[in-house]
Amino acid sequence: MAGRDLRALFSTNDRSLEASEAFTNRQLQWELVAAALTRHLQRTAAAAFDVEDLEAPRDNVLVFHGVGGIGKTTLSRKLEATLAGAEQRPVQWGEPTWAEERILPVRIDLARSAGTDFEQLVLTIRAALAAVGRPLPAFDLALRRYWEQQHPGDSLEEYLRRGGLAGRFGKAMPQQMQSALADVAQALLLPGTLGSAVGQITGSLVGALRERRQTVRALAGCRRLADLLEAEPDLDALSFYPHLLAWELARLPADRRVTPVILLDTFEDVGDRTHRDLERLIQRVVWLMPNAFFVVTGRSRLQWAEPALQGQLDYTGPAAWPGLAAGSLPHARSGSGTGERTGGRQVLIGDFSPEDCDDYLARRLARNGRPLIRDEIRQVISGRSHGLPLYLDLSVMRFLEIRRAGREPASADFDHDFPALIARTLSDLTREERHVLRSVSLLDAFDLSLATAAAGLPHQAPALRLIERPFVRENPVGLWPFHLHGLIRSTVRGADDQTDDRWSPRDWQQAAERSHAALGEQWRAGTGRDRALLVGCLRQGLGLARDFRLNLGWLTDAAWDYVGDSVWEPVAPPARQDRAAVETPADALAELLSALSRRQHEHRARTADRLTGVIDTRLLPAELHEMAVYYLAKAERDLGRSDASLRGMQHVADHGGRLAAAARRGLAHLARLAGDFPAARDAARTLGWEGRHHRVQGDIWWPHGEMGRAAAAYEAARREAEQHGVAGERATSQAQRAFVLAFTHPEHADDEIDLARHLVTGLSLRQTSHTIEMAALARDAGTDRDIEDRARILREQISISGVAIAGAVLELALCFHHAVRDDHAGADAGIARLRDLTRGGDYAYYADIAQFMLGRPAGRASAVRWLDGEQRTRGRWRALVTARQAHLRAGQ
Template identity: 75%
Template sequence: MAGRDLRALFSTNDRGLRAVEAFTNRQVQWELVAAALAEHLRQVTGPGFDVEDLECPRRNVMVFHGVGGIGKTTLSRKLEAALAGAGQRPAQWGEPAWSAERIYPVRIDLARSAGTSFEDVILTIRAVLAELGRPLPAFDIALRRYWEIQHPGESLEEYLRRGGLGARFGKAMPQQMQSALADIAQALLLPGTVGTAVGAVIGSLTGALRERRQTVRALAGCARLADLLEAEADLEALSFYPHLLAWELARLPANQRVMPVILLDTFEDVGDRTHRDLERLLQRLVWLMPNCFFVITGRSRLQWADPALHGQLDYTGPNAWPGLAAPAAVPAARAACPSHGHGRQILVGDFSPEDCDDHLARRLTRDGEPLISQAIRQVISDRSHGLPLYLDLSVMRFLEIRRTGRTPQPADFDHDFPALIARTLSDLTADERHVLRSVALLDAFDLDLATAAAGLTHQAPALRLIERPFVRENAFGLWPYHLHGLIRSTVRNADDQTDDRWTARDWQQAAQRTLTALGEQFRTRTGPSRTLLIGCLRQGLALARDFRLDLDWLADAAWAYVSDSVWEPLAPPARHDAEDGMVTAADALVELLATLARRQHEHRSLTASRLAAVARTQLLPADLHEMTLYYLAKAQRDLGDSAASRHGMQLVANGTGRLAPAARRGLAHLARLAGDFPTAHATAQTLGWQGRQHRVEGDICWPHGDMDRAAAAYATARDQAEQHNIAGERATSQTQRAFVLAFTDPETADDELHLADQLLTGLDLRATTLTTKIAAVIRDAGALSSLEPVRLLRTEISDAGLTAAEAALELALCFHHAVQDDHAKINAAICRLRTLTRGGDYTYYADIAHYMAALPLPEPSATRWLTSEGAVRSAWRGLVQARQEYLRTGG
């Protein structure tokens, strides 16, 4: 369903180009209107309906609201056309449940540019009803009186012609009004010359109504007609005349009865929260015509159901307007009938990507084929966030580029349009515009954050702003409000040509205020709120990076982030104008924390490379530089580069920073990896809780085959982590406990693995998760039906670049083959182990594999055990024999 797009047509000399106003399907909105209108028709034709009942709730209005440029006016026009007849209705919209002959649609544009007055609204509605071909005497006589008093000497017919209504609806209305006046004069037996004088007719008619004369019995049924005729004929009285129009419609013969559907568009231009004069008149119109149906389109929800407006408007509160107070109907839900229990205020949603592409493909064509290529359509659709206005502006940009003689390319449409800012800001107050620009710096916000970011001392502007349709709400979010994606991008990035546009300094100051406000929320959080920490970090890092701000509270937040070892994704979106490399401390901190989170999903060599790049910049303060060195050393250890890891750990351990205990633990690990257990054990005794002493002791005990002591140490480490509320450490210690118990007691190990899985829920610990899978292999050793899962696990570990996990998996396989007494396979596994450990770390794993299978060592071991080598051999062989016995006896 499309008309000629004249702007596009006059933007090119290409006569072969076909430019149309493509109307992308709004089927859901049509279904809501159709269902509501069908319900309204049933209500007004029911036996209990009384058009003169001024107290019953009104259900005769539906509101479509949404951000500027979303397509509300287009929807209003298409609804008018569709209601006028089947020939104007898209086939996919479906058949309505009523006869088109009964519906009289009329659309009235309330935009300031249209200059529509309340008089024009009343005259337009009456002009539409002229198609009935008969006078509506109660209304017509009152309107004629009003007109002659308020417009002396001005012909109504000439006024209608000048305003365009005469051409649109013909001359029938003035003729019908004159006919009504003549009929009443005749009924009252007035002289012909007097019959042309409205005042004389009105006076006689009012007297006749008061005396209930038989000659005016038809009009006497309108109980309030005499009162309206006696009232001063001013604008206030005119606003009550719709009651007479509704009464006349209600008394039409059944075979002539019609349903006017009045579409009031651009309702946001009616007024504001302070000046509601026109809104009051229009609300009175809707209330006094309960047998008509109104479809209102505008940027904001109607507030008529708000009791706080009592006194500003005549009819307010949820009892008066139940449909406006009920929860909004959700377009995507394709609700059936939004009747008594459903909301009648519907947010007009963005186009889907498919609708965007369809719209662009049909806007400009040549020989039936889309002129805009699919690649360009894709870029425009992605940038538009589904906003139709952006699509239209992009079409005009496409034609503008073609006029230069150049073929448009996809890169030409990675573009913001300043026109969107003007449309968005047009009906906002100065304070609201200030808040809007401030919150454009944020992914999400609440009232406090918006107010602080704007530097205001009162929340009222922010409170008004969040009611705008371009502010979306997620009631379950940490901060419930966020700007429409395209509006936010445009406000931040487009060339703002408005009178109160911000300078670069204004943006810088707003960013600093916003960062400070986020810091206040971070510092005043109650308890270890991980969600608030991550939210503050994500938004704060982006601000500090984009505006080159000092780190301030972000340093403390970074330490809080790493302390739990949870590793949620943190990297903010890339800057639109990102420079190569890291320039500020904020750049380096973003890269550091993003790398620490990404390391759970990429090869450790990439992690090491990125951390080394951060360290080389020397941009971070000393404590955060040590954090970089520590995690770089951990990545190097995972890659088997023990020399580099030991150097980094020693640098951090020599200092007095927060990670010195962790670095000493790292040195203990490195000693253990090298097979120097006495050094590892001695170092462990100095670690305490901060250095995770008990977990390190467990790591030392289990290679000696002392699984009971190892399990007890891991349990203590887990419990300590629970006491300190360190989720990552708790899950890691529990996983290690399950790992060692898998060698001794498969049934207990199964329970411990289940607990480990629970503790890992919501955490992003790749190495620890892989350990649970290795533990499952050990638990099932001797009874594995297939080694295919092991092969898949080996690939997964290799992709992660975790040498320790690769060696641990091969050790688990050695245990399985030893239990099965399969010497050929255990020898193959030992060969793989020796290949993995040829760098010097974990060489004792090959020794343990020999001990499991009761095989002699090919050469003396270089491992320095805490006990005798014989004791270690005996312990591991005993574990194999115990598992064999377990399998023979069925557990």
């Protein structure tokens, strides 16, 4: 229960000040669950309880919330084990009061990594309820109808097995569903097999319910069953089916009665506080199952009791969720723990989320019920706190101290590190542990080896002891498993350290040099092509080199490895607040790599500007300067600035460095876009693997309508990329192969497109993703599969990147669609767009190709030099159109 904050009250003469605090602990969390569940059982057992009452307030949910890594998932799992059997319960938690009641815990992990969608959530609840040992016909019939409508040809039984639900809960659920369908069919005197009778059963049952026939009296008591069976069986309808589960549970005989306790873990991954689509569906489940008890664990409190959410969620406001209302929101004081006001159902664990930091500060000091700390000050404190309750406490005391000094606190007063945090953090550490702590504060994350090397110690024992401290967080699946609590880290690095063994600036410099060298050693010692290690070392190494003005050293070779794979993950460290300009080689390299990775998400003009800025600094060594020049030339080519691109590519090719072969490929591309195909072919023959010769050849063949030869070249390019382990090139080559085969073999293109999508997953290759979507358009050309709408969306996406060629290829694919449909007006409009896109001269022959598709000559004097003449090229493109028309006629 909330108490008085005596420190705050004794820090001011203002008797109108309202100050409060709260206390929490782990044992109390179990006591809260036990008490809430006991009240829930009493309420559902009362004679007045009606499971079909959709207007009564809901008090069937308990929320534990707090920052990541504080133990919410561990608590959820411990609750599941405890509720499943008394032998799993910690001794100190005490005996529950529902020994005679049957409790069925069902834990569902909503983390994105778990891949739980709404369908799986509903199926998990139903699969768990198979433990009651009997069918649940109202729900089972609705679910079977939904499944057959939404997943035709996909067996529900196989889905349960594939998703692990059959292994987790057994195979009783499909058998119970089959039994329920059989019983209903028999009651309705319907013939036929169950598989073919579901639709007939549904229609007949609805009629029987509407007519109140005695044959279905067992289901007639469910007043809303007919409405649900008549509704379109989509995802929205599925979210109302839990009402049928609740009704079925309520009518179970006493010897089979069960109370589900559904534990929804990692609720923060349901969405954010702007996008609530999935949250709305889950909230319906909670509301429509008032006889089930829900324990939610997530990073933030549920806002369901906020009236402002009306319209975003179905059931909102304090009248609907009295236990979730702000008046019963718990408050926490310094330290880790959990507290709750009487009747409250939102329990804060450990550190605070940003929203809860603000709520805490707003409620901690008040006058006449209004927050004493202004909104803008609360924002600064919340941002600096990293959710640590102690920092909030210290900030509250600082607020009162400033007022005591006779002035009104301002936001700038709280851009502040508290030395008290260091004193409390270091107070019980040994000298060596303090040394390791300061060293790892330079790192975003670390392991034992990295921590020991950064500290310059000959043994790991101090680091081993340090990682056991509560301010060191662990992520077992991380590249480096350990990291400091964000606030502790920033305070150790930034606060005025008055301890006896505080570091001098030279000490910090030497620690940065050790840490930088240790990262380089880890990267060089990595086995194979460990992309995650490369990116992690680059990100941390760049930050250290930039902040402490270190030489690039191993970062140069690491940068080349990063570029070589063409994956383009974000790699630049966070920007420094105290230095916006590019002043050092590390600044320049960070900006270079950031520009290269962001070019997949920014307009090419922005990329060109950033690369030009890097080049103009002249801070990079010669080989990295060449990298910037080459990628600037690529950006210029994408923007249609062929002359500037040609100068850059020629410069890089002439210098014979690491990118000389790639620059020669760029020259071949420039010849191709100008329509000089013989020159492009001759250049391609000299490129070799480093110049991606096979892909360049494919790029030359497909404009000639030689789709088979182009597909073979792209396949060779993909295989060569696989041999060299270059994921980006592999995905790009496969996307191009899918694109060309979509023109000639639409029936086989699905597999090629699926493979391309698989290969591009996890890579930041926006242009390659666009190519895949254009392949899907070419595959569907001539059909009525929303070609125009899909193309419109893709056109908008391409315009964001500023890549001229992508827009032209899209229009060419659309012209193919119009030609197949003999839509000359649509084709002429597409040709006009092509001429507009290529008015600078590059890719001007695309408009010629569009004319060829319609069986027309180019219609103007063209500068393009086809490999075997215009007539044969025109014939091949026209043949592609007539072949597609014949294919579509044959399929009718």
